[in-house]
Amino acid sequence: MTEQAVQVRPEWRRGTVSGDGVTLATFELGDPGNPTVLLVHGWPDTHHLWTHIAPRLAEKYHVVAYDCRGFGESDRPREVGAYRLAELADDLFAVAEAVSPDAPVHVVGHDWGSVQAWEAVSRPRAHTRIASFVSVSGPNLDHLGQLLRAGLTRPTPHRVRTIATQSLSSAYTGLFQLPVLPNALLTALGNPRAWKQFLHTVEGTPPENVVVAGTLRRDMITGLALYRANIRQKLSRPDPRPTTVPVLQVVNERDIALRPAIYDNTPDYAAKLWRRDTPTGHWLPYTHPAYLTDTVLDFLAAQTGSDAPPTVERLRVFAEPKPLAGKLVVITGAGSGIGRETALLLAERGCELVLADRNLDTAAETEQACKVAGAVAHAYLLDVSDTGAFVSFAATVREQHGVPDVVINNAGIGLAGGALAATDEQVDRLLDVNLRGVITGSREFGRQMVERGVGGHIVNVSSAAAFTPSRSLGLYSASKAGVLLFSESLRAELAEHRIGVSAICPGIVDTNIVSSTPIAGLDSDSERTQRDRLDRFYQRRGFTPDRVATEIVSAVEHNKAVVPVTPEAKVGYRIYRFAPWLSRIGARQKVTG
Template sequence: MTAIDHTPQVGWRRRTVERDGVRLAVFELGEPAADRPTVLLVHGWPDTHALWAPVADAMASRYHLVAYDTRGYGESDAPDGDAPYRLPELAADLFAVVDAVSPDQPVHVLAHDWGSVQTWEAVTTPGAEERIASFVSVSGPNLDHLGAWTRRQLRRPTPKALAQAFSQALSSAYTAVFQLPVVPKVLFAAGMRPAIWRQFLTTLEGTDPDNLVFAPTFRADAVSGLRYYRANIRERLGSPNPRSTKVPVFEIVNTRDIALRKAIFDNTHEYTHRLWRIDTPTGHWLPYTNPGYLADIAAQFIESIRGADSSPIIDRARQHGARQPHSGKLAVITGAGSGIGRETAYLLSEQGAEVILADINLDAAEETARTITSGGGFAHAYRLDVADTDGFNAFAEEVTKKHGVADIVINNAGIGLAGHVLDATDEQIRRLVDINLMGVMTGSRAFGRKMVERGLGGQIVNLASAAAFTPQQGLGGYSATKAGVLMFSESLRAELAEHRIGVSAICPGIVDTNIVAATEFAGASADGQKQLQDKMSGMYHKRNFTPDRVAAAIVGAIDSNAPVVPVTVEAKVGYRVYRFAPGLSRRMARTKLF
């Protein structure tokens, strides 16, 4: 497959900027204006300015876009030796381009890979904030910050610290080969062809082949770019000199990055006056895999810095101090006014998430929200009847419009129904199915569609029950709905796997929640209802397994993308008995509890 030059398609205007005898090929789209600020696009290895063609197509209507081939790439000069490729030289090139294309106004920078590394060098230069208005960093760390992080991990050799350092060392092992003087040049000169690189990115990153844009100089660029590694890696990691920046920084951390582990960015807040961060389950080459998303999120950040538009996504990404496990995430929880839903909301909020609290009892949801916001968290209460399919779909639309696409959806709302199935009324069975099963299916589908459309993955958690796999007389209707939730979740998990959306089914056993006191008993009189509810509540109180422990299991499932999570000893035992000794499970089901 031949190399593709995207320049004619996007309509770049070419110019040359010279610094200290090195000519840099610069490409522009549009003209700078008060309402069209300049955005500088900086590429990495082994790319050229052509990397940005799909992103530029999406941003050209709003901005004056400038991209350039960094020294050693594309149509720019390639000085001999390694010294000309040290970071101070690269940062000076960046400032030279800024001065040429936007002499009167600071520019916004969007950079990837080594483009981000050299921009970090630029923004940590004293006075950089006068020339750079903001910096969006994709898959490129500050090497001094990385060196400091590595030393810290090794100075405090906890198992976690050592595991993180070892993981990054494995991911970066290829850079050691790049340090060799001859071997990588020979290998790349022989084997680095556009067709091979295209197949590599398509297979590993899941890129759209139409987005893959390579300059005619691709093979030469791949070899020339090795000098960036030789000139900087050993020096900066061996003797780091971490410096701070006053430039607003937005880090987009790709959690499936083959070269960079997300933990290496955890100390960025120590060196930035204003930091935003979003973690996405994407790979290294985000400008190729999801250019529309990158263009949109970068524009939202730029506009927020300019003070033109407020974005809930950017507001949520603002980082104050050390990052929490779910910082920047948006979580939607049904049945959040009490019990498991409320405790899960508390825990996710403590871990940095912004939470949407839905409950049929708005007062209860608002009480949960007040507790969270009084502690400094972000929470929003909504009234929602999960049995109302049209209302649920409208709720999903409203949440997406006001707050953005949910990263986590927890379908927790449910009711109980006990007593013999033959004694239950059609209305009781219908209400049970509408809330426990249809509500879960509607929530999963409504928010799942949004996740798929966004293309950045997510996690759906559905509350089933140990009753899903432990048949019991007196709980036939309830068990049927929870078994439906379990199998629905397993099937949905298979459907959404290609979109990197996880689906987990949580199966608690006997948990002390309000659902017990509100459980209806089919066929019982008014007096009998109260007696049976008191008896059941007493049994659950005596078990004393609290909702916060289920919440911890839910958050654990989100973190690990666990498919099925039995919670409580009886749930774990029942799960295995039903799988491996179903006859025993059926005999146990004959035991009368109520």
């Protein structure tokens, strides 16, 4: 999903800043008495890149964009050496000092704008002139060079993969080093209509969102000097330096030019680092301007101390980045068993957790355990069978914590015994919790994810019973088969929105669901006896819920569709697909009831 283009262009106040013999065109919005936000574009953009973002920032801040040297209305030095990062960082400081002489500025950089801002924040005097830095789609080339050097001198499988994938993504930079061919190609691509179509083709950027200057073709060709002046120099002789400037690194997981792994060593050099990973592409200011604006505003609020949103703190990086770190995760049935173990595992990964259960006391126990693990966690009372309450809960999560990145619909109950012996109340309760609850959670949070437009993941806990028919579990199997097929269908529906859906299908797992499972058609004494027998069997089986939690986290990280978990689930899944007659024979065996 993409956001609708902003139809009204900002009415910039134009000016110039001169330094080192180069005159830079500046463009301002907002009250100069407010803190200044300096917007720095990359290749082949100009200040127009910020068309959809600057007006909202200007409601609270003094916003200044400028055309970098070689672009738009600014001067165009002819020498390649004039485009080294040292000169570009000098330009940034010159603009900052001219537009905000008495206070440091907040910098937001994209692409080469981010690259040159990294050079600026790595200078000793940066902490006096730069209050914070939001980096979007642009690495520190010294960090990258150091990472590549480590991959060559101390190779590991991860480092080798990083070098290989990034080399493939960066192949165009080699082309840009050539003297004639790239000029000819960019002459054709420099037509505004062709460039908009190119962006739409490579990452779905809406053409109506792309705002370019009349100097686009010239900017493309002049901007080749950025690659020629810096790539080989920085990657072959990196000089990584630390920074104390607070940095938010926005990492786009679908960036066509930059792979997420190249940012892994940033914590080694940034003392105050936050990181947000999203399944978005390179030109985020065009594809999701509202999302990026909200991200910047939240971070600026945290840095200025004005109503800092709690969403920012979960993005803080204190050591090596972890997969899923900073994600907001909602888990139902989080008070015990699989739900609790999944919460604890995600707490270790650095997620913020919203924990719902029909027993608030057990949810609070999970909340406390997650906090001990260093995570931010919140416990809520929720009966997933109450659709109205679930709808209200989803709205509360959005209002209090934001749109979740991951939702795990785990809450479930059991029902054993024959279908004919079950009461209507038992059937209704089973379907309301196991199926309707999953559907409600998926629909409510799925709508939020679609509206936000930057993807997400939904996990629905089904069961091996979904594909293992049994005369003693027919109703339970029906509820879990509904979850499985609903999840498969929802996955197809949400794929275009970059929202993954996984169905988790455990077999025999030692949780407390057995001890609370009613057995239809039995008196209370017989039910208790058979339930105790099954409970002892599950305990002897010894497959613990933490192993299911590991599979759930893996399903999110790798966007798996259907995950049979236990050995019997994996075997049963294949038997039902390839030899269903064997499943039917096994279904006749009486387990209980």
